[in-house]
Amino acid sequence: MLGLLLLLQVLASCLWLGHSEVVPFFADCRQFFYARILPSDALHPENPAWICQWYRNSYHYATLYDRDRRIPVYSAYIYQPGSGQRHHTWSFVEPQVNESYPKEMEREWVLRHQYKFPIDKIKQSQAVLEDYKKMTGLDRGQLIPSGHQDSTDSKTATFTLTNTVPQNSDLYTGRWNTYESQIMPTYTMNCTTTYVITGAVPGKIYVADGRVNKPSHIWSAACCLVGTQPKKAWGLIAENDKNQVENLSLGELEATLTEFYGGKTVTLFSKACPRQ
Ligand SMILES: *[C@@H]1O[C@H](CO)[C@@H](O)[C@H](O)[C@H]1NC(C)=O
Numbered sequence: 181m182l183g184l185l186l187l188l189q190v191l192a193s194c195l196w197l198g199h200s201e202v203v204p205f206f207a208d209c210r211q212f213f214y215a216r217i218l219p220s221d222a223l224h225p226e227n228p229a230w231i232c233q234w235y236r237n238s239y240h241y242a243t244l245y246d247r248d249r250r251i252p253v254y255s256a257y258i259y260q261p262g263s264g265q266r267h268h269t270w271s272f273v274e275p276q277v278n279e280s281y282p283k284e285m286e287r288e289w290v291l292r293h294q295y296k297f298p299i300d301k302i303k304q305s306q307a308v309l310e311d312y313k314k315m316t317g318l319d320r321g322q323l324i325p326s327g328h329q330d331s332t333d334s335k336t337a338t339f340t341l342t343n344t345v346p347q348n349s350d351l352y353t354g355r356w357n358t359y360e361s362q363i364m365p366t367y368t369m370n371c372t373t374t375y376v377i378t379g380a381v382p383g384k385i386y387v388a389d390g391r392v393n394k395p396s397h398i399w400s401a402a403c404c405l406v407g408t409q410p411k412k413a414w415g416l417i418a419e420n421d422k423n424q425v426e427n428l429s430l431g432e433l434e435a436t437l438t439e440f441y442g443g444k445t446v447t448l449f450s451k452a453c454p455r456q
């Protein structure tokens with residue numbers, strides 16, 4: 181009996197620990213941004229969730245999430261590929277998107293059945309698995325792919341729908357995948373630390389019964405440090421309806437995003453990262 185009470189207490193505290201965890205401007209996970217500098221606020225959506233992606237007692241990356249469009253704006257992380265085995269392939273949903281839910285990402289069915297969270301409440305401010313099942317020609321494109329993380333836990337932590345956008349299937353399995361799995365390892369060969377920000381430009385089309393925005397473009401930017409000095413940076417962007425990517429300098433990518441975001445200046449990294 182005592183054991184059961186204790187268990188209930190632990191469950192209850194797990195459930196409510198997270199109250200203060202949706203902190204604006206990533207106060208608890210700035211370490212995923214070079215020099216702790218965030219991208220400019222031109223990217224901020226009207227209704228943001230600042231998610232420090234927490235799983236098994238540590239932060240793994242940061243995601244700015246757009247609750248209205250139910251897609252992330254970007255995920256920011258440190259590139260550290262490794263051989264950890266990912267043991268789950270299902271997607272988490274993120275209780276933090278609603279500040280009254282627990283801190284740790286959780287599987288949808290656990291939230292529904294174990295914590296008795298009504299699916300309608302989860303669905304209010306984020307996409308759910310059911311949404312992605314309704315899409316055709318689109319895959320669950322993860323902004324930070326599991327292959328860019330090293331440990332089992334950090335790989336597993338990428339499988340959350342707050343890190344996911346509807347991505348053109350040909351692009352997902354084609355050029356984007358080539359960039360993530362083959363080009364990235366060569367570009368970063370001499371880098372001591374590589375900071376990455378990968379994002380999606382909101383599009384005009386909504387899928388899954390109008391619930392989830394289909395991004396018009398998907399982009400990624402990286403700043404490579406040798407020792408502690410930023411030595412090079414690069415970017416790329418892809419239209420989200422064909423299997424094609426464009427290589428850009430960091431400066432060109434920022435200028436392109438500035439246009440897409442209505443002329444408000446987009447900067448992604450500290451001034452110290454080379455723009456050319
Ligand atoms: C969060 O959940 C509460 C209670 O379920 C709900 O009233 C509120 O509207 C939700 N907030 C957001 C931003 O979805």
Ligand SMILES: *[C@@H]1O[C@H](CO)[C@@H](O)[C@H](O)[C@H]1NC(C)=O
Nearest residue numbers: 365366367368369370371412
């Ligand atoms: C890495 O450094 C070696 C030796 O200086 C150089 O030949 C090579 O081009 C560099 N690779 C990249 C991707 O910068």
Ligand SMILES: *[C@@H]1O[C@H](CO)[C@@H](O)[C@H](O)[C@H]1NC(C)=O
Nearest residue numbers: 363366416424425426427428
């Ligand atoms: C972009 O750069 C990579 C690596 O240098 C190259 O393999 C690829 O063909 C380039 N893509 C385009 C569209 O130029």
